Amino acid sequence: xxxxxxxxxxxxxxxxxxxxxxxxxxxxxxxxxxxxxxxxxxxxxxxxxxxxxxxxxxxxxxxxxxxxxxxxxxxxxxxxxxxxxxxxxxxxxxxxxxxxxxxxxxxxxxxxxxxxxxxxxxxxxxxxxxxxxxxxxxxxxxxxxxxxxxxxxxxxxxxxxxxxxxxxxxxxxxxxxxxxxxxxxxxxxxxxxxxxxxxxxxxxxxxxxxxxxxxxxxxxxxxxxxxxxxxxxxxxxxxxxxxxxxxxxxxxxxxxxxxxxxxxxxxxxxxxxxx
Numbered sequence: 234x235x236x237x238x239x240x241x242x243x244x245x246x247x248x249x250x251x252x253x254x255x256x257x258x259x260x261x262x263x264x265x266x267x268x269x270x271x272x273x274x275x276x277x278x279x280x281x282x283x284x285x286x287x288x289x290x291x292x293x294x295x296x297x298x299x300x301x302x303x304x305x306x307x308x309x310x311x312x313x314x315x316x317x318x319x320x321x322x323x324x325x326x327x328x329x330x331x332x333x334x335x336x337x338x339x340x341x342x343x344x345x346x347x348x349x350x351x352x353x354x355x356x357x358x359x360x361x362x363x364x365x366x367x368x369x370x371x372x373x374x375x376x377x378x379x380x381x382x383x384x385x386x387x388x389x390x391x392x393x394x395x396x397x398x399x400x401x402x403x404x405x406x407x408x409x410x411x412x413x414x415x416x417x418x419x420x421x422x423x424x425x426x427x428x429x430x431x432x433x434x435x436x437x438x439x440x441x442x443x444x445x446x447x448x449x450x451x452x453x454x455x456x457x458x459x460x461x462x463x464x465x466x467x468x469x470x471x472x473x474x475x476x477x478x479x480x481x482x483x484x485x486x487x488x489x490x491x492x493x494x495x496x497x498x499x500x501x502x503x504x505x506x507x508x
Contacts, residue, residue, distance in 0.1 A: 235300040235411035236278045238292065241269070242285045245306035245387040245394035245403075252397065252404035253279060253304075266295060277411045286384075287321070287331030290375035300341060300381050302348075302410045304403060307369075307388025314393050316352040316361070316402055317386040318345050318410075319369035320445065322376050322467070324452040324460055331374020335460060337467040340371065341381035342420045342443035347413035348385045348406040349437050355402035364399060368430040368437060370423075370449040371464075381469045383410050416443075421474030421502070422464050423447035424490060426481030432504040436476060440507050444476060445469065453486040461493045475499040476507070 239250040253259060259272035259279055269281035278296070282289050286303045307317050322337035332338075345368070352366045375382065385406045387399055419442045423433045428449055436442050445468030448461070465472050475494040482490070494501055 234276050234278055234298055235302060236280060236292070236296050236298045237302045237304060237407050237411060238286060238289060239279070239281045239304050240286045241281055241283055243306050244391065245400065246286065246304050248394060248397065248400040249304040249387065249403045249407065250279065250281065252400045253407065256401065256404055257408065277408070287374045290332070290377040293378045293380055298380055299414055300344060300383070300411065301378070302344065302407050303382065303384045304407050305384050305386045306394050307386035309389040312390035313388070314364040314399070315388040316356065316364050316366050316399065317369050317388060318348045318352065319384055320345065320371055320382055321373050321384060322371040322446060323374070324371065324448065325455045328374065332376030336376040337371065337446060337463055338376050338382040339379060339467050339469050340445035341383055341414065341469045342445040343416040343418055343470070344381065344383040344410040344413040345445070346418060346437050346443040347416060348383060348410040349434070351406040351409040352402055353438055355405050359398050359402055361399055361402060368434045368444070368447065370428055370430050370447040385410060418443035419474060420445065420468065420470045420472050421476040422468050422472055423476045423478070424482065425450050425478035425486070432478040432481065433476065436504050436507050442474065442476065442507065445472065450481050450483070450486065453483070453489070458493055461490065462497065465497060465499070473500055475501050477501060477503055479503040479505055
């Protein structure tokens with residue numbers, strides 16, 4: 234039974250929660266969590282936590298599920314309107330925004346793909362031309378749970394967090410993600426490129442690949458073999474592919490990375506050559 238998670242500390246999250254309650258036939262279960270009613274629609278639970286979502290590593294203590302879908306805000310300096318999807322994790326020996334250092338959540342590629350595709354669909358349907366639809370690389374918490382986790386986000390400033398139409402798009406994407414685990418795709422882990430992962434966004438939107446964790450170019454000077462292996466092991470499903478943003482990796486990073494991927498028996502594909 235998948236669980237959609239919202240937070241009382243997150244304006245966008247509560248906006249998305251309101252849209253979920255409006256658009257889908259969620260009903261109160263009679264149970265509560267941290268003082269808020271638990272809702273159910275079909276086999277999907279909708280909960281609210283008192284914690285900011287990036288610190289919600291505690292949910293497995295209460296909920297036994299196959300997927301957590303976090304409905305969340307996204308914040309950036311630019312304030313660019315955006316609809317985003319990613320899984321959480323910390324690549325390096327620090328954890329500035331939740332989770333633990335050098336720890337990754339379990340990334341669900343099918344949920345990431347279904348959510349991203351739905352955001353693109355809703356952008357067109359709802360007239361959200363000003364909004365970018367994009368993947369982000371793996372970052373922030375929570376990181377400690379063994380249940381797959383996906384974030385579906387509304388960004389990137391208070392103006393967008395309050396936007397009911399954009400929140401509707403995210404609400405639909407959360408439902409799609411929650412219903413995704415029976416979907417079958419070619420599963421890969423992504424390597425290289427920038428934080429907003431344009432190459433992987435194209436691959437996920439326009440091919441039959443789904444991507445779990447994405448390791449950005451800016452962490453390669455700080456990570457070791459252990460984190461490459463962990464990116465594969467902490468991606469849900471049978472990972473057969475390593476998807477490389479070839480132009481988004483330095484030569485020394487390729488020289489470090491490729492022998493590890495070959496040792497793991499992964500098929501290496503360049504994102505620029507995937508049709």
